[in-house]
Amino acid sequence: MDDSTRASDESRTGHDRRRFLGLLAAVGTASVAGCTASGSGDDTTPTPDPTSTRDPTTGQPPDGNRYPDYGDDVARVVGYEDVDPPTDAVYVEPGSEGVTLPSGEISFTMHNGTHRTFATNFYGWRIDRWEDGWHHVAPRFVNQPLMHLRPGGSHTWRITVDNTDLRDAEKVSGNVGGTTDVTVPALGGGTYAFAADGWFEGDGSTTSSVPEHERQTAVAARFTVEGPALELSLSDWVTDTARDGDTVTVTPGDRPERESSRPATYVLRRDPDVEDPRTLVTEQVIREWPLRDALAALEPGVETVRVETTTGAYPAFGIHEPVAVEYEGETFGVETEDPEN
Numbered sequence: 001m002d003d004s005t006r007a008s009d010e011s012r013t014g015h016d017r018r019r020f021l022g023l024l025a026a027v028g029t030a031s032v033a034g035c036t037a038s039g040s041g042d043d044t045t046p047t048p049d050p051t052s053t054r055d056p057t058t059g060q061p062p063d064g065n066r067y068p069d070y071g072d073d074v075a076r077v078v079g080y081e082d083v084d085p086p087t088d089a090v091y092v093e094p095g096s097e098g099v100t101l102p103s104g105e106i107s108f109t110m111h112n113g114t115h116r117t118f119a120t121n122f123y124g125w126r127i128d129r130w131e132d133g134w135h136h137v138a139p140r141f142v143n144q145p146l147m148h149l150r151p152g153g154s155h156t157w158r159i160t161v162d163n164t165d166l167r168d169a170e171k172v173s174g175n176v177g178g179t180t181d182v183t184v185p186a187l188g189g190g191t192y193a194f195a196a197d198g199w200f201e202g203d204g205s206t207t208s209s210v211p212e213h214e215r216q217t218a219v220a221a222r223f224t225v226e227g228p229a230l231e232l233s234l235s236d237w238v239t240d241t242a243r244d245g246d247t248v249t250v251t252p253g254d255r256p257e258r259e260s261s262r263p264a265t266y267v268l269r270r271d272p273d274v275e276d277p278r279t280l281v282t283e284q285v286i287r288e289w290p291l292r293d294a295l296a297a298l299e300p301g302v303e304t305v306r307v308e309t310t311t312g313a314y315p316a317f318g319i320h321e322p323v324a325v326e327y328e329g330e331t332f333g334v335e336t337e338d339p340e341n
Helices: 003-010 016-021 169-173 291-296
Strands: 074-079 090-094 098-100 103-112 118-120 126-130 134-138 147-149 154-162 181-185 190-200 216-226 240-244 247-251 262-270 278-280 304-311 323-327 330-337
Touching (some): 291 304
Parallel strands (some): 074 216, 098 216
Antiparallel strands (some): 118 147, 118 190, 262 330
16 A cells, blocks of 8 residues: 555545455555544454365355454444345345456345345445455455445445556555546456445344444455466565575566655565464455565565665554564564665
8 A cells, every 4th residue: 555545544534344345454555645544453264263275176165254343333234145135124236156266256246125224334345355364455445435225225446456567566556546437456366256245224123333434334245366376476666686695676667656755665574483373365465565565576585575665654554563474384484674764
């Protein structure tokens, strides 16, 4: 995310429903502008049953993990397979079973078959990937207006999955968003879940002391992306890499500069002893810069990757203290070097 966006994230206020987004948290940066807010939930949903792992044949989540955990405010999840349209419920209906790479479109329509207004946010859709657990992929930031779906109403999102130019760092790491037509780059073959959430207004039949917005309903549907797995590669911002012993230095000379930018270095080190690493899948890593290029520059015998670039955030790259990540079975520590701090 953009460094200035990271800074605004630190000062964010507003409704707890922002946890719906599950922001990746302090492992990289990406562009976003305007009135936005980030989620604060975890990026993965642990599998409750330790024996439940990805089916190596179908890649489908087990029954106990059909959908992600959408946050403490979500009281129930309505999956499309749980309804028989038309029905007197709120639900989301996929237009097809999935898309085929390198590019394809799938629609999702939210229906309100109830007699009550459903308070929601059409910017607040979400896509998660299943890979030995659910991993939040997009979007990473969302506008926060309160919107409504009246009884009998519907709203459709048309999602275009586009893998035609995965080296384009600005396109891939930039924030995706919108209420109707949205392009989501960099989804590899596999199983995904689309969801949105909200709450019913004006229900006087309950005596619950819990506010309506803290008893939300998430409506979700799974879909598939047919095609090859996503592969991590250096972005088009990288103009040079140089190896000295077990250290590789990456120079992203083609990265757009901002007025607030200053020199800083992003440092990734192999470290099998880090505690509580955040497990990431390729669909997440490729969106997080400079983490993307740091991991892509790894090769046998390399222990440290230094991305010598610029940052506009304080602290550098929005990282307050060293963080830990896990990717493809290896763990890494991430820290920064900032001459001005």
